[in-house]
Amino acid sequence: MKIDIREIARQAGVSTATVSRVMNGKGSVSDNTRQRVLAVVKQNNYKLNSIARGLSRQKTDTIGVVLPELVDEFFMDLVHSIDEAAYAANKFVMISSSHSQRNTIETVMEFMNGGRIDGVILMAPEIMDEELLRLITRSNRPLVMLNAPGHIKDCYSLNIDNHQGAVAAVTHLLGHGYEKIAMIKGPAGNTDADERFAGYQDVLEKSDIPFRDDLIVNGDFTLQAGYYGLLRLISQPVKPDAVFAANDMMALGVYQAALASQIRIPEDLAVVGFDDIFLSRLLTPRLTTVHSPVPEMGSKAVKALLGIISGEVSAEQPYRELLSTGLVIGGSCGCKMPNSSLLL
Amino acid sequence: MKIDIREIARQAGVSTATVSRVMNGKGSVSDNTRQRVLAVVKQNNYKLNSIARGLSRQKTDTIGVVLPELVDEFFMDLVHSIDEAAYAANKFVMISSSHSQRNTIETVMEFMNGGRIDGVILMAPEIMDEELLRLITRSNRPLVMLNAPGHIKDCYSLNIDNHQGAVAAVTHLLGHGYEKIAMIKGPAGNTDADERFAGYQDVLEKSDIPFRDDLIVNGDFTLQAGYYGLLRLISQPVKPDAVFAANDMMALGVYQAALASQIRIPEDLAVVGFDDIFLSRLLTPRLTTVHSPVPEMGSKAVKALLGIISGEVSAEQPYRELLSTGLVIGGSCGCKMPNSSLLL
DNA sequence: CTGAAAGCGCTAACAT
DNA sequence: ATGTTAGCGCTTTCAG
Numbered sequence: 001m002k003i004d005i006r007e008i009a010r011q012a013g014v015s016t017a018t019v020s021r022v023m024n025g026k027g028s029v030s031d032n033t034r035q036r037v038l039a040v041v042k043q044n045n046y047k048l049n050s051i052a053r054g055l056s057r058q059k060t061d062t063i064g065v066v067l068p069e070l071v072d073e074f075f076m077d078l079v080h081s082i083d084e085a086a087y088a089a090n091k092f093v094m095i096s097s098s099h100s101q102r103n104t105i106e107t108v109m110e111f112m113n114g115g116r117i118d119g120v121i122l123m124a125p126e127i128m129d130e131e132l133l134r135l136i137t138r139s140n141r142p143l144v145m146l147n148a149p150g151h152i153k154d155c156y157s158l159n160i161d162n163h164q165g166a167v168a169a170v171t172h173l174l175g176h177g178y179e180k181i182a183m184i185k186g187p188a189g190n191t192d193a194d195e196r197f198a199g200y201q202d203v204l205e206k207s208d209i210p211f212r213d214d215l216i217v218n219g220d221f222t223l224q225a226g227y228y229g230l231l232r233l234i235s236q237p238v239k240p241d242a243v244f245a246a247n248d249m250m251a252l253g254v255y256q257a258a259l260a261s262q263i264r265i266p267e268d269l270a271v272v273g274f275d276d277i278f279l280s281r282l283l284t285p286r287l288t289t290v291h292s293p294v295p296e297m298g299s300k301a302v303k304a305l306l307g308i309i310s311g312e313v314s315a316e317q318p319y320r321e322l323l324s325t326g327l328v329i330g331g332s333c334g335c336k337m338p339n340s341s342l343l344l
Numbered sequence: 345m346k347i348d349i350r351e352i353a354r355q356a357g358v359s360t361a362t363v364s365r366v367m368n369g370k371g372s373v374s375d376n377t378r379q380r381v382l383a384v385v386k387q388n389n390y391k392l393n394s395i396a397r398g399l400s401r402q403k404t405d406t407i408g409v410v411l412p413e414l415v416d417e418f419f420m421d422l423v424h425s426i427d428e429a430a431y432a433a434n435k436f437v438m439i440s441s442s443h444s445q446r447n448t449i450e451t452v453m454e455f456m457n458g459g460r461i462d463g464v465i466l467m468a469p470e471i472m473d474e475e476l477l478r479l480i481t482r483s484n485r486p487l488v489m490l491n492a493p494g495h496i497k498d499c500y501s502l503n504i505d506n507h508q509g510a511v512a513a514v515t516h517l518l519g520h521g522y523e524k525i526a527m528i529k530g531p532a533g534n535t536d537a538d539e540r541f542a543g544y545q546d547v548l549e550k551s552d553i554p555f556r557d558d559l560i561v562n563g564d565f566t567l568q569a570g571y572y573g574l575l576r577l578i579s580q581p582v583k584p585d586a587v588f589a590a591n592d593m594m595a596l597g598v599y600q601a602a603l604a605s606q607i608r609i610p611e612d613l614a615v616v617g618f619d620d621i622f623l624s625r626l627l628t629p630r631l632t633t634v635h636s637p638v639p640e641m642g643s644k645a646v647k648a649l650l651g652i653i654s655g656e657v658s659a660e661q662p663y664r665e666l667l668s669t670g671l672v673i674g675g676s677c678g679c680k681m682p683n684s685s686l687l688l
Numbered sequence: 689c690t691g692a693a694a695g696c697g698c699t700a701a702c703a704t
Numbered sequence: 705a706t707g708t709t710a711g712c713g714c715t716t717t718c719a720g
Contacts, residue, residue: 033690095439
């Protein structure tokens with residue numbers, strides 16, 4: 001039997017308004033009536049219907065999360081931290097991967113206009129159609145962007161400081177005395193990839209070793225890209241003595257290619273990655289990499305979004321925060337490390 | 345400005361019912377009016393409010409997913425496959441981790457009674473309070489359980505065939521001639537863990553080598569458990585010549601402990617894991633492990649749940665399906681493997 | 689402290 | 705083919 005607020009009210013001999021007050025702990029209700037209502041509620045195992053509440057309050061206590069993918073430790077960590085923060089704040093989480101560039105926008109729009117959610121956390125590092133983008137950033141609905149492309153200025157965004165991280169990585173390599181530092185880039189058009197590459201370039205520019213085009217290889221953040229990236233690099237006349245992979249997955253590919261090519265790390269080739277995923281700790285030697293503050297990004301995003309929703313945080317003026325990264329030293333860059341690991 | 349179906353109706357000079365028909369593609373509307381409505385809709389960038397629709401239709405096109413944790417490749421794969429299947433069916437996904445045993449029930453109940461979702465996919469391998477459990481399985485709300493504890497019979501459930509997988513693993517080890525096969529178990533009370541252990545026991549029972557209590561170690565599915573598990577095993581008088589880890593993470597821990605203890609795999613110790621996570625392919629030697637059909641479980645769960653929701657699948661009688669596993673041969677069990685190319 | 693009643697935005701008979 | 709009109713289940717003024 002379907003039981004609604006009216007039924008509870010009837011059984012308790014009060015009005016629905018009173019039941020509502022009791023359920024929400026708002027407004028004043030005499031202790032006596034409260035007990036009576038609560039008893040009926042328990043007896044019927046009654047729960048408020050959130051959809052109806054949502055319609056009435058124009059608030060669903062749900063946040064939408066749209067991520068480019070749902071694979072990888074990186075995203076799992078992100079989802080995990082978002083879930084934790086949302087749970088702590090008593091909010092529900094609606095999740096979706098982009099599935100496609102076009103669909104990203106549609107999903108977000110559906111989220112925003114559909115009334116399903118109170119706000120959305122969006123991560124879309126690939127450069128998106130400016131016009132469509134405007135629909136989102138100007139929708140006036142609470143929004144927090146993660147790693148937003150640089151040209152998106154009119155929104156609240158939290159970004160991993162890719163540039164800083166890349167600078168730290170390459171500077172470290174330079175400090176070891178390497179002179180032919182190659183880079184395996186991330187996918188073209190991807191913000192994170194671009195910023196990491198920019199960091200690499202900037203360091204070289206300020207150093208006295210030249211930037212060489214033949215030490216740059218395009219990748220796409222996959223293991224395979226790292227693997228073939230290194231193979232390609234070593235098949236050229238000028239071989240690198242170090243390689244900066246735009247993410248750890250590709251660094252892993254580099255390890256594999258090195259293994260297959262009898263190249264020792266770090267003796268013959270130094271390697272530095274980016275992200276500090278769990279896996280990087282398992283490599284032998286442990287991978288030197290840039291730590292991405294993923295959990296921090298997730299919880300900050302939720303906090304910011306809830307703030308915007310409640311009006312405590314202004315969404316009027318654009319906001320862009322860079323979450324700082326840090327270099328995690330392993331043995332792959334040439335630093336002497338206690339022998340401690342196992343993969344490969 | 346807030347724009348609702350009434351406003352669209354007004355602008356198009358029709359009734360809200362007609363707008364609704366156009367928006368839902370249901371009922372008949374003359375081509376002429378349809379165009380007119382559509383034009384107004386586009387012009388206002390209007391979207392139906394899903395909350396209101398939900399209230400009215402008593403259907404939200406959203407499924408709830410409650411998982412024990414949101415860490416690990418295992419869960420990411422599961423979430424990923426659920427997202428894909430849901431997306432394909434045009435459904436939204438509300439996700440939550442259990443956070444705690446007690447909260448699992450509450451979250452599920454909230455999902456079920458709150459009207460937020462049309463059905464839920466629940467994975468709760470830890471044995472749960474029978475009585476509370478009943479609240480869920482008997483709620484009459486569409487539900488699909490994943491790896492449900494064996495004593496939960498009155499529901500629709502999809503289970504990885506842990507027993508079969510464990511039997512295959514241990515039988516394989518036996519085939520190699522090992523006689524002191526240890527097992528590092530999963531957490532007590534966890535269905536998957538228990539079933540895997542049962543498979544191990546059953547094989548030994550039917551063999552002529554005895555079951556030895558001192559070859560059994562308790563673990564909890566973490567890397568650490570595997571690490572210390574092996575250390576403990578080798579510190580005893582009777583040392584194992586093979587070890588079956590209840591999951592790959594623990595097998596990884598075993599690798600680490602072996603490395604630290606100068607134990608060669610598989611020469612000194614054979615290792616077999618369970619799950620076939622990405623990582624297992626990267627180990628040297630590659631880990632022999634039981635493949636868990638995670639993506640299959642995810643998509644089947646969505647399909648089944650949608651079937652139950654639509655009434656195509658009966659939820660009247662309990663249903664329990666075992667998803668078969670398969671042994672993935674690596675070099676860790678003693679099988680001769682071509683020099684492990686980890687990539688392709 | 690409590691109740692009556694007007695929505696929240698949409699759907700779905702039921703009419704016409 | 706289109707419009708009228710009750711709801712869907714809850715919140716929230718506004719009175720009393």
